[in-house]
Amino acid sequence: MNQDQSPWRYAVNIGLIGALTVVMLSLIGMVESFSKRDIIYRVVTMGNTLLLLTAIFLSYLAAKKAGREHAATAVGSAILTAVITAAGVALLVAIGKTINLRMVFINASPVLYQILTFYIGPKGIPLVLLGGLLSGLAAGLLFLAPPSIRKTIITALSAVVIAGVLQDMLRPVIALWGPLAKINLFLFAANGLSIKGAIGLFVVVAILVYVWGQKGSAVKTKVQGLPAGQQRNLKLASMLVLAFILLVLPKILGLFLSEVLTIVGLYVLLGLGLNIVVGFAGLLDLGYVAFFAVGSYVVAILTSPELGFFSMNFWTALPFVIAAGILSGVLLGVPVLKMRGDYLAIATLGFGEIIRILVLSDWLRPWIGGAQGIGQIPNISIAGYTFTTPQQVYYFILAGCLLVGFISWRLRDSRLGRAWMAVREDEDVAQAMGINLVATKLMAFATGAGFSALSGAIFATKIGSVYPHSFNVIVSINIICLIIVGGMGSIPGVIVGAFALVGLPELLREFAEFRLLVYGAALVAMMLLKPEGLWPDVKRRRELHIDEDENVAEAEEATVSA
Amino acid sequence: MAMLEVEGLHTYYGHIHALKDVSVNVEEGEIVTIIGANGAGKSTMLKTTSGLLKPRKGSIRLNGEDLTQLRAHKIVEKGVVQVPEGRRIFGTLTVMENLDMGAFISKDTQKNKENLDRVLQLFPRLKERSKQVAGTLSGGEQQMLAMGRALMTEPKMLLLDEPSMGLAPVLVDDIFDTIRQLHDAGTTILLVEQNARIALQVASRGYVLQSGSVVLSDTAENLEKNEMVREAYLGE
Ligand SMILES: Nc1ncnc2c1ncn2[C@@H]1O[C@H](COP(=O)(O)OP(=O)(O)OP(=O)(O)O)[C@@H](O)[C@H]1O
Ligand SMILES: [Mg+2]
Numbered sequence: 001m002n003q004d005q006s007p008w009r010y011a012v013n014i015g016l017i018g019a020l021t022v023v024m025l026s027l028i029g030m031v032e033s034f035s036k037r038d039i040i041y042r043v044v045t046m047g048n049t050l051l052l053l054t055a056i057f058l059s060y061l062a063a064k065k066a067g068r069e070h071a072a073t074a075v076g077s078a079i080l081t082a083v084i085t086a087a088g089v090a091l092l093v094a095i096g097k098t099i100n101l102r103m104v105f106i107n108a109s110p111v112l113y114q115i116l117t118f119y120i121g122p123k124g125i126p127l128v129l130l131g132g133l134l135s136g137l138a139a140g141l142l143f144l145a146p147p148s149i150r151k152t153i154i155t156a157l158s159a160v161v162i163a164g165v166l167q168d169m170l171r172p173v174i175a176l177w178g179p180l181a182k183i184n185l186f187l188f189a190a191n192g193l194s195i196k197g198a199i200g201l202f203v204v205v206a207i208l209v210y211v212w213g214q215k216g217s218a219v220k221t222k223v224q225g226l227p228a229g230q231q232r233n234l235k236l237a238s239m240l241v242l243a244f245i246l247l248v249l250p251k252i253l254g255l256f257l258s259e260v261l262t263i264v265g266l267y268v269l270l271g272l273g274l275n276i277v278v279g280f281a282g283l284l285d286l287g288y289v290a291f292f293a294v295g296s297y298v299v300a301i302l303t304s305p306e307l308g309f310f311s312m313n314f315w316t317a318l319p320f321v322i323a324a325g326i327l328s329g330v331l332l333g334v335p336v337l338k339m340r341g342d343y344l345a346i347a348t349l350g351f352g353e354i355i356r357i358l359v360l361s362d363w364l365r366p367w368i369g370g371a372q373g374i375g376q377i378p379n380i381s382i383a384g385y386t387f388t389t390p391q392q393v394y395y396f397i398l399a400g401c402l403l404v405g406f407i408s409w410r411l412r413d414s415r416l417g418r419a420w421m422a423v424r425e426d427e428d429v430a431q432a433m434g435i436n437l438v439a440t441k442l443m444a445f446a447t448g449a450g451f452s453a454l455s456g457a458i459f460a461t462k463i464g465s466v467y468p469h470s471f472n473v474i475v476s477i478n479i480i481c482l483i484i485v486g487g488m489g490s491i492p493g494v495i496v497g498a499f500a501l502v503g504l505p506e507l508l509r510e511f512a513e514f515r516l517l518v519y520g521a522a523l524v525a526m527m528l529l530k531p532e533g534l535w536p537d538v539k540r541r542r543e544l545h546i547d548e549d550e551n552v553a554e555a556e557e558a559t560v561s562a
Numbered sequence: 563m564a565m566l567e568v569e570g571l572h573t574y575y576g577h578i579h580a581l582k583d584v585s586v587n588v589e590e591g592e593i594v595t596i597i598g599a600n601g602a603g604k605s606t607m608l609k610t611t612s613g614l615l616k617p618r619k620g621s622i623r624l625n626g627e628d629l630t631q632l633r634a635h636k637i638v639e640k641g642v643v644q645v646p647e648g649r650r651i652f653g654t655l656t657v658m659e660n661l662d663m664g665a666f667i668s669k670d671t672q673k674n675k676e677n678l679d680r681v682l683q684l685f686p687r688l689k690e691r692s693k694q695v696a697g698t699l700s701g702g703e704q705q706m707l708a709m710g711r712a713l714m715t716e717p718k719m720l721l722l723d724e725p726s727m728g729l730a731p732v733l734v735d736d737i738f739d740t741i742r743q744l745h746d747a748g749t750t751i752l753l754v755e756q757n758a759r760i761a762l763q764v765a766s767r768g769y770v771l772q773s774g775s776v777v778l779s780d781t782a783e784n785l786e787k788n789e790m791v792r793e794a795y796l797g798e
Contacts, residue, residue, distance in 0.1 A: 422663055428614055429650045434638035434667035539654040542695050
């Protein structure tokens with residue numbers, strides 16, 4: 001973006017981008033499909049919200065460009081942007097009503113036009129423009145508001161939108177809370193939040209955020225002022241609370257959400273493994289799913305009575321699974337030792353495909369089942385207790401995540417972790433400091449592959465069968481994406497990323513056709529707005545914000561290490 | 563027998579023949595410089611010595627021990643440490659973290675502490691800025707940090723690749739003062755420079771590298787007087 005562009009010019013430009021965006025969102029059917037779900041019953045649908053957010057976000061950017069010193073210009077350009085965006089909708093309706101766009105755009109249905117014009121038809125066009133004007137005004141004022149108020153409003157509104165979007169998940173969960181289940185009656189209507197529920201939620205969240213904003217830093221400094229012993233106790237107490245929550249989670253969430261949690265957990269496991277390769281050692285591995293496949297197939301071959309080779313139990317098979325994972329990691333690692341960056345990415349991509357095609361092949365069919373895969377993989381059991389339902393499997397995956405998370409965390413600060421960091425930053429310098437490049441890289445591949453094979457084994461026993469099509473390259477891409485969105489090299493980032501990119505789409509299954517689009521948009525938005533990720537590693541943050549205030553980085557480090 | 567004996571080195575980048583029969587000797591306690599224009603092969607020579615590149619022919623010996631086939635990290639363990647061209651510090655780490663990374667191979671914490679004190683004494687500027695993120699240091703400070711990091715292993719022999727690159731004259735003088743101090747403390751130094759004038763001032767002997775071959779080698783004094791050197795490298 002050109003720095004010395006006038007704010008008005010900029011407002012027009014991103015307004016046009018906004019117009020294109022909303023027209024595209026409408027024509028691909030996203031608006032219509034999202035309109036089936038109300039955020040607030042009979043007032044706002046998810047479809048409206050989508051368009052509204054586009055307009056508000058872009059006009060906020062326009063206001064930001066003008067700057068706080070020029071209040072009038074800021075509000076003006078925000079309104080300009082939003083009105084241009086709304087004009088995109090208006091134009092679409094006008095054109096769509098005169099010529100039949102359906103020949104080309106299958107989603108340009110009469111229903112769409114009804115939705116876009118508040119169910120009034122072409123006469124609603126002025127209303128659309130007015131809506132644009134108001135959202136621009138709102139964005140402009142929001143920008144001018146003091147930060148504490150802005151944060152309060154944004155968070156409270158987000159809470160309302162999230163509660164609306166996730167209504168189908170929240171309702172049954174709250175219903176399980178015994179006497180508290182009455183909240184449902186207050187909060188929700190037939191479809192979406194009730195008006196009083198939405199207002200109530202907004203007010204409660206706003207108060208909480210505002211109070212925390214005023215008092216939060218005081219509480220933090222107070223905690224930091226406590227003697228070390230008490231601080232440790234406090235930390236211990238919060239850990240215990242967290243552990244308790246993790247333990248009762250499947251009881252609170254019920255069957256479906258526990259299933260979602262187990263899937264997220266598997267991706268956390270995979271993400272932690274790949275995070276070592278990509279985040280710690282900086283080796284872009286796109287064939288990571290191969291090790292997942294190796295783990296799944298090894299456990300299947302060793303445990304499934306269907307094949308009748310070994311029929312081991314999970315625990316006897318586990319060492320073989322990990323060994324096979326590590327071995328295949330080294331096997332991939334050796335030929336690509338000299339490669340970096342994009343070459344490495346392509347070579348590993350090829351490796352992933354080789355494994356998938358191998359398991360699919362007729363040649364290996366007698367041993368690993370070809371396209372039909374392998375079934376009858378027994379569940380995992382410890383001392384007579386078998387993990388069968390998602391709620392039970394959850395505990396097993398949780399234990400796996402904790403273990404792997406702990407290992408990752410220890411590795412990061414270890415000698416090996418420092419060697420990975422050095423290799424990631426500069427291979428030549430790393431060597432000039434006496435780091436064994438070959439061993440360091442192979443250790444990264446091997447460790448990552450071991451974790452991946454472990455997740456593969458858990459996955460196979462959870463599903464009870466393995467099929468080649470589970471090991472598509474898209475799995476590797478998903479994992480890379482969740483690492484990027486969470487924050488490269490950051491362990492909590494992997495968890496956040498897995499919830500955002502795996503958990504959320506599972507909850508929004510009915511919109512699955514737009515999943516990749518949302519993925520792409522989320523990645524682009526991330527790269528523009530928060531390239532370091534949602535929960536970045538301290539050092540990565542520094543890399544991208546090196547010109548900013550040093551004290552910020554130091555203060556953050558202090559809180560992280562505290 | 564010289565401390566470092568490089569004999570008949572041939573190094574290639576694919577088909578590019580970057581070093582052609584290069585031989586260089588460095589005696590214990592000496593500063594030896596290799597001067598040459600851009601692309602002459604100076605960095606290639608240092609990288610081959612430190613094991614980052616493998617020669618196709620020739621040998622590298624340290625105190626009689628053959629290093630030619632050793633991998634780079636093994637050569638560091640033998641006490642030959644390179645400071646790469648262009649201040650390649652870890653920009654996202656703090657100054658202190660960079661120095662810690664320098665001591666990677668040594669697990670002797672007592673010794674590391676002593677080395678750290680020595681380095682901070684040599685570069686008081688680094689001490690003042692020990693908590694600063696290295697990427698925000700000035701160019702001169704970054705060069706100091708790169709050298710300090712290499713010194714954390716207590717090398718017997720330091721390979722310096724163009725320490726003066728891109729620095730203001732005052733800073734160049736500072737850096738070269740430090741090089742003299744290191745030399746006085748007994749470190750053997752092989753110094754690669756484009757800035758021939760200052761390199762020949764600190765070195766006792768020098769080699770002139772041209773298109774991958776050594777075309778001249780003599781004491782620093784004689785090189786400074788040499789007609790060809792004066793014309794081509796001292797700009798007179
Ligand atoms: N990685 C590489 N691949 C191919 N050719 C290279 C590579 N690195 C260097 N060269 C070539 O080898 C020759 C010697 O390069 P070298 O870097 O050793 O020069 P130098 O004397 O250090 O120059 P400068 O003073 O600019 O640092 C040059 O012709 C250069 O183009
Ligand atoms: Mg060079």
